[in-house]
């Protein structure tokens with residue numbers, strides 16, 4: 625299959641390109657500012673995805689069997705800093721891609737977030753549960769889901785993903801990369817003991833997305849995540865152990881939501897996802913946290929510091 629991939633240089637997009645290559649697909653990958661090589665991308669194109677005409681021309685020129693949208697302003701704080709740019713990338717772009725998918729009869733795989741839920745519930749959220757976003761990023765993701773569903777109901781599937789683990793092309797995007805950067809510069813990262821997430825590896829999510837490119841019988845909003853729910857603090861401890869660092873080399877400060885009441889208003893306490901629908905349909909299996917982190921790499925920006933530790 626020919627796959628048109630946006631966000632090919634991102635955490636998920638780069639993992640998707642590798643997974644698609646393993647399945648023998650040809651990926652045309654759009655990047656923004658990234659200049660390096662990307663394994664699995666047969667043809668790399670530089671494209672400003674806020675330019676609707678240029679995006680449309682690139683998709684039509686590719687004439688793909690599937691469009692995979694991994695581009696976004698994916699960090700909630702960055703959405704608050706530039707809401708208009710975030711709206712263009714997080715809502716207008718997926719709506720445009722959905723219209724193109726409908727026009728081309730192409731499959732569309734779009735990514736949304738667990739954050740469409742408010743995180744006040746003790747039990748996992750199912751795909752049919754009513755979303756209740758509490759920050760701008762989450763409101764935009766929900767708006768994108770609705771725009772995609774409206775424009776390409778017969779072709780699109782949107783996956784709500786959780787906190788993602790993995791090695792990003794720039795080595796600065798994901799949680800272990802940010803923790804290692806903090807430790808390398810002598811900082812003590814603060815992690816919540818009372819915010820619970822069900823993390824997933826970007827590589828594992830990418831396998832799910834490739835499967836969904838290859839079959840068209842799953843549509844609408846669906847959930848995927850890992851096999852375990854744990855606090856951000858406990859996840860940080862597991863990452864410290866994975867990289868065999870001591871508490872002295874890699875300190876962590878435990879904080880609670882009550883310590884940061886203003887920030888907590890826009891942060892969800894507990895985001896468990898019910899993944900039983902996709903788990904029952906697909907070959908890819910949800911992974912434990914240990915499986916997700918065992919192959920994580922030390923990113924280039926901190927290698928000198930890391931390998932200098934005795």
Ligand SMILES: NC(=O)c1ccc[n+]([C@@H]2O[C@H](COP(=O)([O-])OP(=O)(O)OC[C@H]3O[C@@H](n4cnc5c(N)ncnc54)[C@H](OP(=O)(O)O)[C@@H]3O)[C@@H](O)[C@H]2O)c1
Pocket residue numbers: 630631632633634635636637654655656657658671672673674693694695696697698699713735736737738785786787788789792797
């Ligand atoms: N990461 C998570 O924990 C997480 C959790 C749940 C859901 N998600 C969702 O999963 C999807 C992928 O997230 P991610 O973490 O992989 O994102 P990411 O690592 O932040 O990557 C974002 C991608 O978007 C591209 N991009 C941004 N602006 C662009 C522009 N104007 N023109 C062209 N490309 C542009 C970037 O390209 P350049 O870098 O080349 O500029 C990059 O490839 C998003 O929809 C996100 O909301 C992520």
